[in-house]
Amino acid sequence: MHQDAEFVPLNIAILTLSDSRTFETDTSGQMLADFTQRAGHKLAARELCRDDVYRSRAIVSAWVANAGIDVVITTGGTGLTHRDSTPEALRPLFDRTIDGFGELFRYVSVDEIGSSTVQSRAIAGLANQTLIFCLPGSTGACRTGWNQILSEQLDSRHKPCNFAAQTRSGEHLL
Numbered sequence: 609m610h611q612d613a614e615f616v617p618l619n620i621a622i623l624t625l626s627d628s629r630t631f632e633t634d635t636s637g638q639m640l641a642d643f644t645q646r647a648g649h650k651l652a653a654r655e656l657c658r659d660d661v662y663r664s665r666a667i668v669s670a671w672v673a674n675a676g677i678d679v680v681i682t683t684g685g686t687g688l689t690h691r692d693s694t695p696e697a698l699r700p701l702f703d704r705t706i707d708g709f710g711e712l713f714r715y716v717s718v719d720e721i722g723s724s725t726v727q728s729r730a731i732a733g734l735a736n737q738t739l740i741f742c743l744p745g746s747t748g749a750c751r752t753g754w755n756q757i758l759s760e761q762l763d764s765r766h767k768p769c770n771f772a773a774q775t776r777s778g779e780h781l782l
Contacts, residue, residue, distance in 0.1 A: 613764065613765040614781070616764040616772050616781065618649045618650070618679050618775060618777050619649070619676055620649050620677075620678065620681060621671045621680045622682075623655050623668065623671075623680065624637035624655070624656040624684055625656075625657060625659050625664055625682060626658070627658050627659050630656070636746065637654060639747055639750055639751065640681055640743075640750055644681075649679075649762065652677050653677065655667055659692065659694075661697040664685070664697045664698070665700070665701065668697075668698055671738065672701060672738045673736065678737075678738060678772075678775035679738065679739045679740075679741070679762060680739070680741070681758070682694055682740070682743065683745050684745030685697075685742075686731070687727060687728070687744065687745075688727050688729070698731070698740060699733070701740065702740065703735050704733060705731070709732035709741065710729070710732065712757055713728065713752070713756075713757060714726070714730065716752060716757070720748060728749070730742055730744060730753070737774065738775070741753070764781055
């Protein structure tokens with residue numbers, strides 16, 4: 609990281625996909641919101657919705673169309689159960705996929721959960737200059753995703769490259 613480089617705070621929206629959580633019990637979404645703000649970014653929105661393809665797609669579509677949101681981070685719905693539908697819901701929104709995100713997430717997760725990481729369908733993409741990252745619902749997985757990948761890649765000072773420059777807020781960095 610280059611300390612003399614410009615830090616660009618990003619506008620981040622957090623969506624928790626769960627059939628059982630409430631805002632009071634959503635430790636993963638709350639942790640991501642806390643991490644976002646501690647890093648100097650702005651929490652632009654936070655919602656919780658049931659694991660529903662069309663409802664989650666509608667929420668994220670609205671955020672992608674909103675020029676005031678640079679990044680969407682979802683938590684939940686990336687497993688293999690019949691209710692897990694986040695990749696199917698959000699992949700159609702992507703203008704470009706960020707294949708390396710899911711690959712790196714599974715790689716760094718091996719130390720924590722071993723071979724069970726193969727069941728993670730964490731994905732990411734870019735839609736209308738909005739970054740979308742889909743993390744598993746566990747607090748540990750969200751911590752890993754933030755600490756091992758997102759904290760650096762959403763920091764405009766991180767070199768040799770970062771995701772901040774791909775957003776509306778950071779496009780002047782290109």
